[in-house]
Amino acid sequence: MLATSKIASSKTIPEQKTAYSILFMIGLCHLLNDSIQAVIPAMFPILQKSMGLTFTQIGFIGFSLNVVSSVLQPAVGWYTDKKPLPYALPFGLTLTFFGIIGLAFAPTFLTIIIxxxxxxxxxxxxxxxxxxxAYMAAGNRRGLAQSIYQVGGNSGSALGPIITALILVPLGQFGAIWFSIVAATAIGLLIYIARWYSTTLTFLSAKPKQKTGGLETGLSFSKAIKLALLIIVILVFARSWYISSITNFYAFYVIEVYGYTISQSQLFIFIFLAAGAVGTFFGGPLADRFGKKRIIxxxxxxxTPLAILLPFVNPLIAYGLVGLIGFILMSSFSVTVVYAQELLPGKIGTMSGLIVGLAFGMGAIGSIAVGSLADIFGLTSTIIAIGFLPLLGLLTYLLPSDEEVETWNT
Structure with missing residues (x-):
């Protein structure tokens, strides 16, 4: 079923019908995009060995990737809320295409950063x-739609360890060149999606504008929304720092403590991210049924208890624990995005950019902080300390309920 033909023939409101073909396609593009990003942390053990990089330098590479997304994503979302740019999607992947080619040939630390x-x-x-x-194609299944979109990204991230074991270990840094094909494929799919996006915008522009609540409904709501957003920021901080610590540094912990090889250590990261992708998928539908605040x-x-226990178990138990932690912790990833979007329904791009960009940004800061702590206090002590970060989830009690947020927007 093509969403464009549905719109053209039935003249129904796009928000009331779920365009599954577009959702699965944008989810696939998210997978391709994030699998390319996964190449970068997957290369950390190889770059450390070939270039003699310190943990702090590795942290700076992660910082370079993530901080740009953190700064620009909310700005891109804010601008496109005012003036949507459907063809920005293939343009963004074109930049990624040139970046991955540059990474394959980069001879120095500086050129890797560029x-x-x-x-x-x-x-x-x-x-x-x-x-x-994903929001436009969601209909009344926003949790499910955002899960389909986000599970694509998390699945792409989960490919990082497989990329390391099958491509980067045997081929080295130059093996990244193969992902230029992945980028080119995503560009082609995004051109198709951009056409649907443009057609849907034309149809929506003919509809009468609906008044939304949120900040326009009064000062008390404005203060409540600001408090809710602050809490969401703290929760994203805790989750992102923990995920960044596991994906960037747990492989080094496995090599150091368990005596595993680079390829063997990557299996732990794959299990963590693959289980996280599954958790992301289930989190959205569960939130649609039981409420977003409860799932977060x-x-x-x-x-929390599993993350605290992880550094003290043997390798066999660690396999199971990293999977459970990934599944449970990332089940709230897409839910957090939808919750923020519904706080300010007139600022979909801004909220998406803020929450997802914030996750990248917090991960960026975490890469440097955790890397520096590992250099100073040792890797084992650092892995033990970051296990307590999910405890900040207790702040979720302070968030307004789903029903309260809904009343603000009516």
Whole structure:
């Protein structure tokens, strides 16, 4: 079923029908985009060995990738809320295409940073507009739609360890060149999506504008929304720092403590991210049924005891624990985005860019902070300390209920 033909023939409101073909396509593009990004942390052990990089330098590479997305995603979302740009999607992947080619040939630490910045720019453009496409195609299944979109990204991230074991270990840094094909494929799909996006915008522009609540409904609501957003920021901080620590540094912990090889250590990261992708998918439908606030709380608090226990178990148990932590913790990823969008329904791109961009940004800061702590206090002590981060999920109690947010927007 093509969404464009549905719109043209039935003249129904796009928000009331779920365009599954577009949702699965934008989810696939998200997978392709984030699999390219996964190349960068997947290369960390290889770059450390071949270039003699410190943990702090590795942290700066992660910072370079993520901070650009953090700064630009909300700005891109804010601008496209005012003036949507459907063809920004393939343009963003074109930047990523050139970045991945640059990464494959980069001879020095500085040129790696430049290539990674280019990939970060492409990601900053793709993510807010991709989330808007998911929102437009969602109908009344916003949790499910955002899960389909986000599970694509998390699945792409989960490919990082497989990329390392099958491509980067045997081929080295130059193996990244194969992902230029992935970028080119995504560009072609996004051109098709951009056409649907443009057609849907034309149809929506003919509809009478609906008045939304949120900040326009009064000063008390404005203060409540600001408090809710502050809490969401703290929750994203806790989740992103923990995820960044596991994806960027847990492989080094496995090599150091368990005596595993680079390829063997990557299996732990794959299990963590693959289980997280599954959790992301289930989180949205569960939130549609049981409420977003409840799922956000359960994902953070449910992961806490497992995260604290992880550094003290043997390798066999660690396999199971990293999977459970990934599933539980990331089940709230898409739910947090939808919750923020519904706080300010007239600012879909801004909220998507803020929350997803914030996740990248917090991960960026976490990369440097955790890397520096590992250099100073040792890797084992650092991994133990970050296990307590999900405890900040207790702040979810202070968030307004789903029903209260709904009343603000009516």
């Amino acid at each position: 290539a990674v910045l280019c990939i970060g720019f492409g990601s900053a453009i793709f993510h807010p507009e991709g989330s808007r496409v 709380f359960l994902s953070m608090i449910g992961a």
